[in-house]
Amino acid sequence: MNEKNYVMHLFIHEMTCSACVAGIEKTILSIPKIKKVQFNLLEQSVLLVAEKNDKHFKDNLLLVLKNFGYQAEFFDNDSAIIFKQKNQILQDQKQLHKRNFLIGFIMAMMFMILGYLNEYILLKTTQVQIVWSIIGVICFFSFFISGKYFFVNAFRSLMHQRITMDILIVLGTGIAWLYSMLLVIFPSLFPEKAQHFYFEASVMIMAFVSLGRYIEAKAKSQTSRSLKNLIDLQPKHTTLITPKGVRRILVRKIKLGMSLLVKPGERIPVDGEVISGCSYVDESMLTGESIGIYKKTGNPVSAGTLNQSGSLTIIARSMTTGTALSKIIQLVRQARSTKPSITKFVDKILVVFIPVVILVALFSAFIWYLFGPEPKISYMLVVTSTVLIIACPCALGLATPLSIIVSMGKSAEMGILIKDADTLQSANKINVAVFDKTGTLTEGKPxxxxxxxxxxxxxxxxxxxxxxxxxxxxxxxxxxxxxxxxxxxxxxxxxxxxxxxxxxxxxxxxxxxxxxxxxxxxxxxxxxxxxxxxxxxxxxxxxxxxxxxxxxxxxxxxxxxxxDAIKRDSAAVIHSLKKRHIHTVMLTGDSNIVANSIGKQLGIDEIISEVLPNKKLEYIKKFQENGNIVAMVGDGINDAPSLVQSDIGIAMGNGSDITIASADITLLNSSLISVLRIIEIAKVTVKNIKQNLFAAFFYNILGIPIAAGALYPIFGFLLNPIFAGIAMVLSSITIVSNASRLRFFKTKF
The missing domain is CATH 3.40.1110.10 (Calcium-transporting ATPase, cytoplasmic domain N)
Known part of the structure; x- marks a missing residue:
C-alpha cells in the first residue's frame, strides 16, 4: 500500500448471506475515498482500503451502513486483538443460537403434546377457542423469542427494500402461525378437514433454523483455528535488558534497537539479530523443517520462532507490526477474504435465488388452489411454508467459503502463503511448470x-x-x-x-x-x-x-x-510432476552445456538456457499462447516479471522482497516439495468445493419440487414443514462436515 492508503477491518453484525454482501458492497463502494473492499462472509467481516481513516470518515461509514440496515464496528489493526474480537462475537452468536434452539425445541415439544391431546377436539365452543387463543399467543412469544434474530433482520431488510434469506424463514414460520390463529379466531371460515393447527410447526421450524445457525457459527470459529495458531506464535511478554538490569515488558511496547533476552523455551518476540549467546532455534513455523537451526552472534532471528537450548541476547530490528510473522498473518487474513471465480458465479445465483423461491412458493400455492384436493387452503399453507423453509440457501452460501478458508489455513501451516482464492483454483489446472535454476532447482548458494x-x-x-x-x-x-x-x-x-x-x-x-x-x-x-x-x-x-x-x-x-549444488529434492519433485503429466521446463541464463547437464540429471522435459531476464517473460507468454496454464517458480529479482506474467507465480521464501511481492504464492521454505503440496491442496480443495456445490444444488433441486408437492399425485406424499426445517439443518451439516475434512488432509510429501 502506498502512504495514502489505509487498511481497516470492519465487523458487520447482520451480514448472513450473499445477498447481504452484494448490497453492502454496493453501498460501501458508493462512499468517496474507498479504494477496495474484500468480504469474509463466514467471519462477517470486511477488509477496507481507503484514502482516509480519521474519526469523521469512520463515523460516516458506520452511519451509511446503519441507514442501510446494518450495525457495524471497526476493529483494531492488531492481529491478536482482531482475532479476539471476532472470536468473541462468534462465540456470542453461537451461544445465542444454541439458547434459541433449546427454547424453541422445548416449547415446540410442549405444543406438539397439546396438539396430540386435542387432535380430535373441534373448535365448536368458546371455551376451546379461548384455550387455543392463549396457546397461540404463548406460541407467538415462544417462536418470536427463539427467532427474534431472524425477525429483526427480516424487518430491517424489508425496511431497506432488500430480500434476504431471513425473510424466507420468517415468511415460512409466520404463515404457519398466522393460519393457525385465523383458524382459532374464525373457525367457520375453514372447512372441517382444514381445521389443523400448525403452532408447534412454527416453533419447531424456528428451533431447527437456530440449530442450523449454531452449527454454522461453530464451523466459522473452527475455520479460524489455523489463524489462531499463527497468532499464538507471537509471545505476549519478553525480557528487556537495560543498564539497571532486566525486566518483563509487553511485546507490543518493543522499540527498534532494544536489547532483549530470550531464554530457552521462549519464542523470539520480534525480528532481530543475535548480539550474544548461541542456541538452536526451531524455525518450523517459517520453513516447515523441525530440525533446529544453530544461531550465533550476527545471525538473524525471526519473531515466533522457538529458542530451544541456550540463552540469546538479540537486538530488535523491527516492531511487532513489522515482523515477518505479522506480515504472514496479514497475508493469510487478506487471502481468507478473497473469492475464487466459482464463488462469484454462485453469488450471482444467490442474489436472484430468494426472489425466485418466493415466486415458486406462490406459484405452487396457486397450482394447489386450482387442482388440489380439499381442504385446499390447508394444502396451500403446507406447500407454501415448506417451499420457503426448505429453499433457505444456507448450504449454498457455505459451500465455497468454508472450503477456501480451511485450505488457506492448512496451507499456511505447511509454510505456503496463497495470496487469493483464485490462485488456489488455478493451481488445480497447472500443466506447465517453469523453474528458474539458481536458488530454485539448485541451493542458491554458489x-x-x-x-x-x-x-x-x-x-x-x-x-x-x-x-x-x-x-x-x-x-x-x-x-x-x-x-x-x-x-x-x-x-x-x-x-x-x-x-x-x-x-x-x-x-x-x-x-x-x-x-x-x-x-x-x-x-x-x-x-x-x-x-x-x-x-x-x-x-x-x-x-x-x-x-x-x-x-x-x-x-x-x-x-x-x-x-551451485542441486537441491536434494529437485529430482524427486520433477519426477512427480511428470507423473502428473505436467510439462517441466528449466528457464535459465546459464550456459547451454551446464544447463543441459543439470536438466538431464534432473529429468526435465525442456531446457531453455542463455536467456536474458527480459526474455524470460516472452517464453512464459509463448507457453500461455498455446493454451497452457503456467506456473513459474523463481527466487531472483530478475524472475519478478515472469512471476507476474505466469498464471501462478511461486516465489521461494529465500528470494528477494520484489520477487515475493510479485508472486501469487510464497513458500516460506526453500524446498521444492512445497510445489507438489500446492498442487495437492488445490486439487483436493477444488474437489471439495465441487462436492459441496453439488450437494447444495442437489438439495435445492430435489427439495423444492418435493416441498411443492411433486410426489403427491403419484405417492400421495406431502412434506411436513417441520421436516423441511430438519432437511435444511442436515444440508448445512453436510456442507460443514465435508469442508471440515480438509483440516485433516495430509499430503503425500
Whole structure:
C-alpha cells in the first residue's frame, strides 16, 4: 500500500448471506475515498482500503451502513486483538443460537403434546377457542423469542427494500402461525378437514433454523483455528535488558534497537539479530523443517520462532507490526477474504435465488388452489411454508467459503502463503511448470571452485579486481565471489561507474581500469578472444562449473569457476510432476552445456538456457499462447516479471522482497516439495468445493419440487414443514462436515 492508503477491518453484525454482501458492497463502494473492499462472509467481516481513516470518515461509514440496515464496528489493526474480537462475537452468536434452539425445541415439544391431546377436539365452543387463543399467543412469544434474530433482520431488510434469506424463514414460520390463529379466531371460515393447527410447526421450524445457525457459527470459529495458531506464535511478554538490569515488558511496547533476552523455551518476540549467546532455534513455523537451526552472534532471528537450548541476547530490528510473522498473518487474513471465480458465479445465483423461491412458493400455492384436493387452503399453507423453509440457501452460501478458508489455513501451516482464492483454483489446472535454476532447482548458494589466471600476476590479483567490481551487484554469483574474497582476506580497491549488464554480467572502473565480469557468451558477442581459456572452460563444463570470464580494458585475464549444488529434492519433485503429466521446463541464463547437464540429471522435459531476464517473460507468454496454464517458480529479482506474467507465480521464501511481492504464492521454505503440496491442496480443495456445490444444488433441486408437492399425485406424499426445517439443518451439516475434512488432509510429501 502506498502512504495514502489505509487498511481497516470492519465487523458487520447482520451480514448472513450473499445477498447481504452484494448490497453492502454496493453501498460501501458508493462512499468517496474507498479504494477496495474484500468480504469474509463466514467471519462477517470486511477488509477496507481507503484514502482516509480519521474519526469523521469512520463515523460516516458506520452511519451509511446503519441507514442501510446494518450495525457495524471497526476493529483494531492488531492481529491478536482482531482475532479476539471476532472470536468473541462468534462465540456470542453461537451461544445465542444454541439458547434459541433449546427454547424453541422445548416449547415446540410442549405444543406438539397439546396438539396430540386435542387432535380430535373441534373448535365448536368458546371455551376451546379461548384455550387455543392463549396457546397461540404463548406460541407467538415462544417462536418470536427463539427467532427474534431472524425477525429483526427480516424487518430491517424489508425496511431497506432488500430480500434476504431471513425473510424466507420468517415468511415460512409466520404463515404457519398466522393460519393457525385465523383458524382459532374464525373457525367457520375453514372447512372441517382444514381445521389443523400448525403452532408447534412454527416453533419447531424456528428451533431447527437456530440449530442450523449454531452449527454454522461453530464451523466459522473452527475455520479460524489455523489463524489462531499463527497468532499464538507471537509471545505476549519478553525480557528487556537495560543498564539497571532486566525486566518483563509487553511485546507490543518493543522499540527498534532494544536489547532483549530470550531464554530457552521462549519464542523470539520480534525480528532481530543475535548480539550474544548461541542456541538452536526451531524455525518450523517459517520453513516447515523441525530440525533446529544453530544461531550465533550476527545471525538473524525471526519473531515466533522457538529458542530451544541456550540463552540469546538479540537486538530488535523491527516492531511487532513489522515482523515477518505479522506480515504472514496479514497475508493469510487478506487471502481468507478473497473469492475464487466459482464463488462469484454462485453469488450471482444467490442474489436472484430468494426472489425466485418466493415466486415458486406462490406459484405452487396457486397450482394447489386450482387442482388440489380439499381442504385446499390447508394444502396451500403446507406447500407454501415448506417451499420457503426448505429453499433457505444456507448450504449454498457455505459451500465455497468454508472450503477456501480451511485450505488457506492448512496451507499456511505447511509454510505456503496463497495470496487469493483464485490462485488456489488455478493451481488445480497447472500443466506447465517453469523453474528458474539458481536458488530454485539448485541451493542458491554458489561457491567459487577455482580461479584461472592468464596473466603473469597470481589469482589473488584477479580475485581482487573482480571483488572490487562486483561489490555493488546483487546477483548470487557476484555474492559468491565477494564471500570468497572475504574468506581469503582480499582487500577492496576503489571502484566507480558500476553498470549492470542485465543478466550478462557487470562492468566497473577499478583503479582507472575497465573491468568486465561476464558470461562466456557475452565475451563471444563482444568478440573478446577466449583462445587462452579453451582448456579452462572445458574443465569447467566437465565439472558442471559455471565459467565467469574477466577482462581488463577489453582483454581476457582470467576465469572464475563457480558451482551451485542441486537441491536434494529437485529430482524427486520433477519426477512427480511428470507423473502428473505436467510439462517441466528449466528457464535459465546459464550456459547451454551446464544447463543441459543439470536438466538431464534432473529429468526435465525442456531446457531453455542463455536467456536474458527480459526474455524470460516472452517464453512464459509463448507457453500461455498455446493454451497452457503456467506456473513459474523463481527466487531472483530478475524472475519478478515472469512471476507476474505466469498464471501462478511461486516465489521461494529465500528470494528477494520484489520477487515475493510479485508472486501469487510464497513458500516460506526453500524446498521444492512445497510445489507438489500446492498442487495437492488445490486439487483436493477444488474437489471439495465441487462436492459441496453439488450437494447444495442437489438439495435445492430435489427439495423444492418435493416441498411443492411433486410426489403427491403419484405417492400421495406431502412434506411436513417441520421436516423441511430438519432437511435444511442436515444440508448445512453436510456442507460443514465435508469442508471440515480438509483440516485433516495430509499430503503425500
Amino acid at each position: 561457491n567459487v571452485q577455482h580461479i584461472y589466471s592468464f596473466i603473469a600476476k597470481n589469482t589473488n590479483h584477479i580475485l581482487q579486481l573482480v571483488y572490487s567490481a562486483e561489490q555493488y551487484s546483487e546477483h548470487p554469483l557476484a555474492k559468491a565471489i565477494c564471500n570468497y574474497a572475504v574468506l581469503n582476506k582480499i582487500d577492496l580497491l576503489q571502484s566507480s561507474n558500476f553498470k549492470n549488464l542485465e543478466g550478462r554480467g557487470i562492468t566497473a572502473e577499478v583503479n582507472g581500469k575497465t573491468i568486465l565480469v561476464a558470461s562466456i557468451n557475452y565475451f563471444e558477442k563482444k568478440k573478446i578472444s577466449l583462445s587462452n581459456a579453451i582448456v579452462a572452460i572445458r574443465e569447467c563444463f566437465d565439472n558442471l562449473w559455471t565459467p565467469i570470464a574477466v577482462a581488463i580494458n577489453g582483454k581476457l585475464v582470467g576465469i572464475v569457476a563457480i558451482s
